[in-house]
Amino acid sequence: MKYVLEIENVSKFFYGLVAIDDLTIKVKPGQIYGIIGPNGAGKTTLFNCVTGIYRPEKGTIKYKGEDITGMSPHKIAQKGVLRTFQNIRLFKEMSVAENIMAGCHTKSQQKWYHSILHTPFYKKDENKYWKRVEELMEFFNLTKFAMTPTGDLSYGNQRKVEMARALAADPELLILDEPAAGLNENETIELTNIILKIKEMGLGIMMIEHDMDMVMKLTDYITVINFGKEISQGVPSFVQDDPRVVEAYIGSDDEEDEV
Ligand SMILES: Nc1ncnc2c1ncn2[C@@H]1O[C@H](COP(=O)(O)OP(=O)(O)O)[C@@H](O)[C@H]1O
Ligand SMILES: [Mg+2]
Incomplete structure (x- = not known):
């Protein structure tokens, strides 16, 4: 290519x-x-x-x-094709880990009913995704903020979360x-x-x-x-x-x- x-x-x-x-x-x-x-x-x-x-x-x-x-x-x-925005767009009440997790789902092949029914397909994917979220938090030096709502972070850290979320979608x-x-x-x-x-x-x-x-x-x-x-x-x-x-x-x- x-x-x-x-x-x-x-x-x-x-x-x-x-x-x-x-x-x-x-x-x-x-x-x-x-x-x-x-x-x-x-x-x-x-x-x-x-x-x-x-x-x-x-x-x-x-x-x-x-x-x-x-x-x-x-x-x-x-x-x-993933992006970040000139004016940061995050789910401000959600934690850093959850925001990055949302990025993993961009690429997911799951249907909505997999998450409701907790099918084996859902569980397998979720485990894989949490691993990826951990890796990304490590990479961006965000692990200590895993459970912090992104709205409480400094601007610099919010930018990193946005970038991590984009990368989560590979x-x-x-x-x-x-x-x-x-x-x-x-x-x-x-x-x-x-x-x-x-x-x-x-x-x-x-x-x-x-x-x-x-x-x-x-x-x-x-x-x-x-x-x-x-x-x-x-x-x-x-x-x-x-x-x-x-x-x-x-x-x-x-x-x-x-x-
Ligand atoms: N949704 C829109 N409706 C009307 N005009 C727009 C819209 N988005 C951008 N523009 C206009 O297009 C031009 C380029 O804007 P923009 O792409 O935001 O510039 P830059 O990012 O280089 O600062 C500007 O004149 C802006 O006003
Ligand atoms: Mg611009």
Whole structure:
């Protein structure tokens, strides 16, 4: 498999206004692919197209060679495309372990009646899943919070739970929307190291991030978008010095904290 994800000539409009304008992006397995650009550039909209929240008006999106354009978010997640959100989405009253467990069920073949009837099929799967939850809590250094409601955790730990939940579904493509947003410096460093370890597992990772230190450290390749259009792409060192990129950020109000 050459590419885990192929976005080809994708466009998305809202009320006739273009939010994504003819983007083509290809992500290889084992690669961290960065999407950067000023606020409102269309980055989250692109991720929403890939994960099935929006259906693009033009173009195709292929996951492992299969056309997934317009499939439901549930179906796409089940196939192995998992994500975290710019604004963390967790079950805040549920414990860390339960939230991660919910991720295991994304991929599960179980029917609803297996859990009600406690069939042997259900029990076998549940044991397997709890083992996986334990492993993930260990990996993310969350074991001591296993029983803590996620709403009581620091922002940095909530991000880790969200990432653990995504990994619980065994993704081959992990999509991270601003993973360092709201984190302090130490939390950002910890998360950077975690993402590098996830990369070693061999999955494709796509990420939107404003923290340029993190982007430069992590990404193998970057597409820069502005007003929904690609304005540059290449390895981080190239993109960083590309005059078109520098100009796009100077033209926006958020150059201070981004580039
Ligand atoms: N559901 C929606 N309805 C209408 N407009 C939207 C919707 N989602 C995003 N947009 C618009 O699309 C553009 C890109 O937004 P977004 O993808 O969130 O940008 P980014 O993530 O790069 O900051 C913005 O102009 C935004 O207002
Ligand atoms: Mg966004």
